[in-house]
Amino acid sequence: MSVETYYLKGNGRVPNSRLPLLIYRGAVRVGPAELEDQMRRNAWPPEWHSSFGMYPRHHFHSDAHELIAITRGTMIGLFGGHDGVRATVTAGDVVVIPAGVGHFGESITDDLRLTGAFPAGYAIHDFRLGYPDEYARMVDRAQRVPIPAHDPLYGAKGPLVEIWSNALSRNN
Template sequence: MKVETFFFKPTAAVPNSKLPVLIYRDIISGSPKEFEAKLRANGWVPDWYSNMGLYPKHHFHSDAHELIGFTSGAQSGVLGGAGGMEVSLKEGDVVVLPAGVAHLGLAVSEDLRAVGAYPMGFGVHDFRLCDEAEFSAALESVLRVPLPPMDPFYGVTGPLPKLWSKPPV
């Protein structure tokens, strides 16, 4: 299993995070229902379904970490806010975004299907469109979001708890 990690520094409008964005490549196998069952078993609750994938405006969530799984199709997007890093995501891939990390959806294939999930007990209530005037309040909220206890696929022994337990300073 390969998990890619990417770090994004704060900008004037986006807190981003000291925690890395995680991209699990080709992690989804079997049916979407089996994928969702695995998430639930590891404390990540599927919350939304979309043929849009990453929302088509730069935004972030200050009150929850977010997982987006691609059960079919492909999409390109930008992580980290304006001037961030372009990524390509395809069927079988999952991106886990720490609270505060901006993301933007670009090109979408016609057959795209995505599932969004959050750690148990959390969901997005705070959808921010990267407004510099909101930075301080958003950062305060981001810093209060607890680390999830389990990796969405491998539980307590998976890469997420290890990679997020000691982020760089």
């Protein structure tokens, strides 16, 4: 398993984050039920399932970090807004999207299956499409979402906790 990190700067519409987008490559080596149990143990309870991919328009959530696990098939996503990073993710990959980071589903395979989650106590209450007049307020709001105490797959000592804590230390 490897973890890719992508630092995405705000663009006047999408706040993005001081925390990097994380893509865990080949991280899921168990079936969907076992994965969900693992996520629950690490305080990232599964919230949704989809065979349609990510929402097909640039959007972000200012009030929660989000996890998307690819349990079957392949998806191409654009992260960070129109000028962001395009990534192909496939079965076994997990994407962790910091609050404020834009994401958009470009294409999927017919067999796609996703599981989505948020840190315990969080959920999407704020679905934003990136209007310029709300940009400054959304940057501030997304920056106030705390780093979770547990990595969704590896617990308190997992890569998310270390990578995100180090990112905040460098940016403060």
